Structures are given as structure tokens and as C-alpha cells.
Amino acid sequence: MKNKGSVIKVSSNDFWYSFSITAVLVLFGIVSLIPLVSELALSFSSKAASDMNAVTLWPVDFTLESWKYMLSQMTLWRSFFISATSTVIGVALSLVINVLMAYPLAKNDFPLHKVLMLFVVFTMIFKAPTVPYYLQIVRLGLRDDYWVMVLPHILTAYNLIVMRSFFHAFPADIEEAAAIDGCGKFRTLFRIVLPSSKPVLMTVGLYYGVTLWNQYQTPLMFISDTKLFPLQREIQRILSSGGDMVAIAKYADVNYTTATLSAVVVIFAILPVLVVYPFIQKHFTKGAMVGSVKG
Numbered sequence: 001m002k003n004k005g006s007v008i009k010v011s012s013n014d015f016w017y018s019f020s021i022t023a024v025l026v027l028f029g030i031v032s033l034i035p036l037v038s039e040l041a042l043s044f045s046s047k048a049a050s051d052m053n054a055v056t057l058w059p060v061d062f063t064l065e066s067w068k069y070m071l072s073q074m075t076l077w078r079s080f081f082i083s084a085t086s087t088v089i090g091v092a093l094s095l096v097i098n099v100l101m102a103y104p105l106a107k108n109d110f111p112l113h114k115v116l117m118l119f120v121v122f123t124m125i126f127k128a129p130t131v132p133y134y135l136q137i138v139r140l141g142l143r144d145d146y147w148v149m150v151l152p153h154i155l156t157a158y159n160l161i162v163m164r165s166f167f168h169a170f171p172a173d174i175e176e177a178a179a180i181d182g183c184g185k186f187r188t189l190f191r192i193v194l195p196s197s198k199p200v201l202m203t204v205g206l207y208y209g210v211t212l213w214n215q216y217q218t219p220l221m222f223i224s225d226t227k228l229f230p231l232q233r234e235i236q237r238i239l240s241s242g243g244d245m246v247a248i249a250k251y252a253d254v255n256y257t258t259a260t261l262s263a264v265v266v267i268f269a270i271l272p273v274l275v276v277y278p279f280i281q282k283h284f285t286k287g288a289m290v291g292s293v294k295g
Contacts, residue, residue: 209276
């Protein structure tokens with residue numbers, strides 16, 4: 001037995017292995033940050049610096065003109081509000097539906113759990129063809145409708161399987177003790193299981209949140225009314241056509257260009273995810289590991 005004060009020695013192989021992995025991850029992290037830092041620097045740079053391609057990783061002739069112009073555009077804030085509300089509502093609905101479906105599928109005493117799981121896995125392998133999918137959405141009256149950005153995304157097979165795996169690994173003794181105390185299935189789920197399920201709820205919620213926030217194909221297919229454009233669709237409209245923005249930046253006496261304005265909207269779209277992720281990182285890491293490995 002080792003004394004309390006004994007020092008655990010690390011072999012040279014373990015040290016160099018850990019050092020190599022850390023170095024590679026740090027390198028990948030730095031490489032991943034370069035485009036973001038470059039866009040951030042460009043958004044705070046002057047028109048002259050942008051035209052001369054003088055901006056790398058640090059703002060040149062620091063100015064807030066690009067940010068002031070873009071943040072004064074009401075269409076951008078309207079799109080931001082649409083994306084934010086559809087993401088919050090979609091995540092809430094997704095978690096409720098996934099919990100209510102994943103919990104019984106994780107129980108062997110539920111008679112249809114094997115059959116239903118086959119259907120779930122089937123949807124992962126065989127995706128719905130685009131044309132029938134489009135016609136079905138139109139038939140449901142969701143074209144040019146706010147809810148088309150929420151309802152098609154609230155249940156995916158992968159996220160359901162992650163949550164089902166977590167519930168399947170939940171200690172059966174705790175649920176049996178709750179049943180002995182008189183708890184029914186719903187009470188056990190909401191009073192016993194869910195309070196201990198923060199990791200998987202955070203993980204699945206983040207998956208759905210990123211999907212809803214970044215959705216582009218669905219609005220492109222089903223939304224033609226510019227007043228219903230979510231943020232990503234509005235950014236695409238701004239970057240592809242430009243319209244008044246291009247004319248103003250090119251001919252007016254302003255201190256920004258289309259490049260600096262484009263950098264602003266890119267940072268504007270990424271920022272909410274960067275702000276939210278650090279608060280759920282701990283739960284996300286644990287939930288992703290437990291929900292994906294155990295089952």
C-alpha cells in the first residue's frame with residue numbers, strides 16, 4: 001500500500017503521449033480559431049484597409065462603422081428574433097417529445113419497444129425523398145409559415161437514440177424503489193429520472209438548438225416571404241445580392257465595405273452559440289459520452 005505522501009510517477013511513454021495529444025488538440029484549436037479571428041478583425045477595420053487586403057488577425061484603422069450600420073438594420077434584428085424564438089420553442093418541444101418517446105423505448109417491459117426502435121433506425125438509414133417531403137409540407141399548409149422552421153426539426157432519430165441510451169442506463173433500483181413508494185410511470189419520470197438527466201438533456205438540447213439556429217435549407221425551400229426569413233436566410237440574401245448595401249459601401253462617403261459588413265453579419269450569427277456553449281460545456285461532454293456509449 002502506498003503512503004499518503006507518495007508521488008505517483010508517470011512513465012515517459014505516458015508523458016509523451018499526453019504531450020502529443022495536447023499539442024495536436026491545441027494546434028487544431030488555433031487553426032479553427034483563425035478564420036473567426038480574421039473575420040472579427042475585418043469587421044472592425046476601415047474601408048481603406050479592407051480594400052487593400054491589409055487585415056489579417058488584427059483590426060487595421062479600428063472603427064465601429066460597420067457594426068453601427070449593420071446593427072441599425074431592422075431586417076437583421078427581425079430575422080434574429082425569428083431565429084431566436086424558433087430555436088427556443090423548437091428546443092423546448094424537442095426535449096418534451098424526445099423524453100416522452102425515449103423513456104418507454106428504454107424499458108424492456110414496454111411491449112412495442114423493439115418494433116418502434118426498428119422504425120427509428122430505419123429513418124436514419126433511409127431519408128425521405130426531397131420531392132415527396134416538399135409536397136407533404138406544402139399539403140400541411142406550412143409553406144410561408146413560421147412553424148415550418150420548428151415542426152420538421154423537433155424529432156431526429158440520432159438524438160432520440162442518445163436519450164434512449166441514457167434512460168436505458170439509468171439505475172433500475174432507483175425506479176423500483178420509487179414504484180414501491182407508490183410512484184407511477186409519469187411521476188417516476190418527472191420527479192426521479194429527469195432531475196438526474198441534466199447531461200443528456202443539455203446535450204440533446206444543444207444538438208437541436210444548433211440545428212434550429214443554423215437552419216438554411218428549410219427556409220430556402222419553404223419561405224419566400226422576406227418578413228419570415230430567419231437569420232441565416234437573411235444573411236444569405238445580404239451576402240448574395242447586397243442591394244442598397246453594395247451601392248452605399250461603393251459610392252457613398254462611408255468607412256466600410258461589403259467585406260467588412262459581411263464580416264459583421266458572420267460574427268453576429270455565430271456569437272449566440274459561442275455565448276451559450278460555455279455554460280453547458282460540462283453537461284454536454286458528460287451527456288455525449290454517457291448517452292452515446294451506454295445502451
